[in-house]
Amino acid sequence: MITTTFRTDQEFFLDPQRCIGCHACEMACAECETNGHEPMIQVDYVDRFLSPQTSVQLCMHCEDPVCARVCPADAIMKDEFGIVHSANTARCIACSNCVQACPFGVPKKIEPLQLMMKCNMCYDRTSAGKKPMCATVCPSGALFYGTRVEMTTRRPNSTPVNQFRFGRQLVRTKVNIMMPKGATELVVDGEEASP
Amino acid sequence: MISTLNLRAAAVAALATFLLVAAILLGSRNLANFDPALVAYLFGCIFACFGVVYRYCVWLQRPPTWRYFARGWQLFFSRRMVVYGWELMKHFVGDLIGQQFIRNRGMTLGYGHRLMASGCFLAFAVTFPLVFGWIHFGLKPGGIDTYEIYTFGFKTGEFPLHTWIAEVIFNALNWSAMLVIAGVMLLMRRRLTHAGQIAIQTFEGDWLPLIVLLAISVTGLGITLDYKFMGGQAHQFMAITHAITVILFLIWLPFGKFYHIIQRPAQLGVAIYRKAGTEGPPAICPHTGEVFDFKMHIDDLKDVTAELGFDYTRNDGTSHLDLSPRGKRAALATAHLKAREQSGSFFG
Numbered sequence: 001m002i003t004t005t006f007r008t009d010q011e012f013f014l015d016p017q018r019c020i021g022c023h024a025c026e027m028a029c030a031e032c033e034t035n036g037h038e039p040m041i042q043v044d045y046v047d048r049f050l051s052p053q054t055s056v057q058l059c060m061h062c063e064d065p066v067c068a069r070v071c072p073a074d075a076i077m078k079d080e081f082g083i084v085h086s087a088n089t090a091r092c093i094a095c096s097n098c099v100q101a102c103p104f105g106v107p108k109k110i111e112p113l114q115l116m117m118k119c120n121m122c123y124d125r126t127s128a129g130k131k132p133m134c135a136t137v138c139p140s141g142a143l144f145y146g147t148r149v150e151m152t153t154r155r156p157n158s159t160p161v162n163q164f165r166f167g168r169q170l171v172r173t174k175v176n177i178m179m180p181k182g183a184t185e186l187v188v189d190g191e192e193a194s195p
Numbered sequence: 196m197i198s199t200l201n202l203r204a205a206a207v208a209a210l211a212t213f214l215l216v217a218a219i220l221l222g223s224r225n226l227a228n229f230d231p232a233l234v235a236y237l238f239g240c241i242f243a244c245f246g247v248v249y250r251y252c253v254w255l256q257r258p259p260t261w262r263y264f265a266r267g268w269q270l271f272f273s274r275r276m277v278v279y280g281w282e283l284m285k286h287f288v289g290d291l292i293g294q295q296f297i298r299n300r301g302m303t304l305g306y307g308h309r310l311m312a313s314g315c316f317l318a319f320a321v322t323f324p325l326v327f328g329w330i331h332f333g334l335k336p337g338g339i340d341t342y343e344i345y346t347f348g349f350k351t352g353e354f355p356l357h358t359w360i361a362e363v364i365f366n367a368l369n370w371s372a373m374l375v376i377a378g379v380m381l382l383m384r385r386r387l388t389h390a391g392q393i394a395i396q397t398f399e400g401d402w403l404p405l406i407v408l409l410a411i412s413v414t415g416l417g418i419t420l421d422y423k424f425m426g427g428q429a430h431q432f433m434a435i436t437h438a439i440t441v442i443l444f445l446i447w448l449p450f451g452k453f454y455h456i457i458q459r460p461a462q463l464g465v466a467i468y469r470k471a472g473t474e475g476p477p478a479i480c481p482h483t484g485e486v487f488d489f490k491m492h493i494d495d496l497k498d499v500t501a502e503l504g505f506d507y508t509r510n511d512g513t514s515h516l517d518l519s520p521r522g523k524r525a526a527l528a529t530a531h532l533k534a535r536e537q538s539g540s541f542f543g
Contacts, residue, residue, distance in 0.1 A: 016527070016528045016532075017532060017535050017541060017542060032391070033390045034395050035391075036301075036391065044528075046525045046528045046529060047529075053528065055524060066500060066503075069259075069500075070496065070499055070500060072257065072260040072262070072461065073260070073458060073461065074254065089300070091455055093461050094296075094462065095465045095468075097259055097496060100488055100492065100493060101505075101516065102520070103507065104524065105518070105519070105520030105521060105523030107520075112296065112299040113300050114290070114299075114462070115296075124391075155543055156543075158543035164527075167506065167507040167510075167515045168508050169505055178543070179531075180534060180535060180537075181538075183538075186527070186530055187534075188526050189515055189530070
């Protein structure tokens with residue numbers, strides 16, 4: 001049974017620029033039996049032909065999760081800690097709405113299982129006061145789970161930001177992305193917010 | 196409560212309940228063939244009918260659900276009805292009857308769920324017509340060795356007593372109870388031993404449904420065991436506890452985990468939607484240059500997200516949803532790199 005000792009003082013901080021593409025996070029994620037040993041974190045080459053840049057992406061746990069809103073089967077739920085959970089296995093009808101609607105490109109549809117699966121911030125671990133698997137193995141600091149004070153000490157020239165702009169859509173998330181000091185949002189494709 | 200009541204859904208649910216009651220009166224020949232011992236089950240069924248239809252209607256009113264529901268029927272009744280009908284049949288057999296996708300999620304889960312589902316559907320097929328008085332049995336006049344089956348008051352068959360056919364028919368609910376118990380045992384064992392399940396399971400969502408099914412099956416078998424081996428001494432206790440567990444199941448059906456039984460056929464609608472989509476133009480990601488879905492789905496999703504208040508339109512009139520999941524991840528990483536670059540330092 002779930003024993004909830006979720007530490008609300010701890011947050012997830014993502015810094016894709018620090019990703020070295022080692023896939024340690026994927027391997028650690030795939031250790032988890034709650035995902036059926038399927039990695040829920042994604043490591044990509046951004047543009048393999050042009051640069052060696054790699055990037056890591058986990059679920060950002062949106063404040064208003066579009067994946068849950070477009071789910072026709074009410075299979076995706078957000079809990080009181082702001083964790084957007086993977087699809088309820090009894091309800092998911094494998095329509096892929098969440099896969100295509102997520103602005104971060106996170107959910108995966110596992111075709112043979114007829115099921116969407118996504119990162120739930122290792123709820124089995126975080127609800128017991130532990131750190132997510134990926135954050136415990138990342139060697140380059142692209143993934144960090146801890147308090148805001150710890151993060152500020154480690155990255156004095158960065159600011160954690162949890163606001164993104166995709167076109168005209170503003171998205172706020174539980175997970176932070178590390179931005180240059182003073183930034184307030186990450187504009188992915190859209191207009192910068194007026195100061 | 197009145198302020199949160201969905202009037203349209205309540206009206207449809209009331210109509211469905213009225214139609215069910217009318218069908219019961221008509222099918223049981225004005226309750227002439229109704230078994231009064233089953234009256235508690237009847238009220239449970241009527242409540243479940245209202246609750247299930249009400250929740251189904253509320254569910255259908257959600258924009259994404261309505262989009263699939265409307266598209267599914269629109270495609271089914273199109274000129275390609277035969278093609279989509281065949282697709283529907285394939286998925287009905289493979290997904291709903293064969294449950295291959297559940298088997299793919301785990302061997303124990305697959306076999307356990309198949310056993311439970313077959314037991315439950317056999318029980319539904321027997322119980323509902325009996326409770327509604329649509330089917331009843333009677334001794335053939337002029338003898339004591341042949342039973343007659345009446346459906347909606349019309350004789351539809353007969354079978355000799357004290358034969359294997361009679362044993363199979365009279366014990367149908369016992370067979371279903373055994374199937375359910377076997378399935379529940381497998382799934383309970385899985386919930387006790389699978390580390391992944393132990394970590395995330397909940398009592399209400401995962402254990403209670405198994406306990407309810409087990410209670411229904413054990414008390415149901417108890418009725419037979421009582422009259423076979425105990426001379427009916429515990430009949431009242433067994434009958435009442437069985438009725439309580441079944442009625443609890445019926446009342447809980449619209450609200451709890453068992454609602455997935457009603458919801459699951461939506462997967463068939465998704466199957467024909469995908470079939471139709473793959474026959475149409477594909478969606479190609481501007482970043483990867485690869486097909487990642489079909490255009491109808493992405494276009495529908497743009498409409499649904501707009502209806503829900505999300506606007507991913509970019510300055511050039513295209514949408515963030517035109518990108519594949521990989522394209523979206525690359526867009527974010529590129530934007531992050533750009534922001535770092537503009538700040539004068541790649542790391543901070």
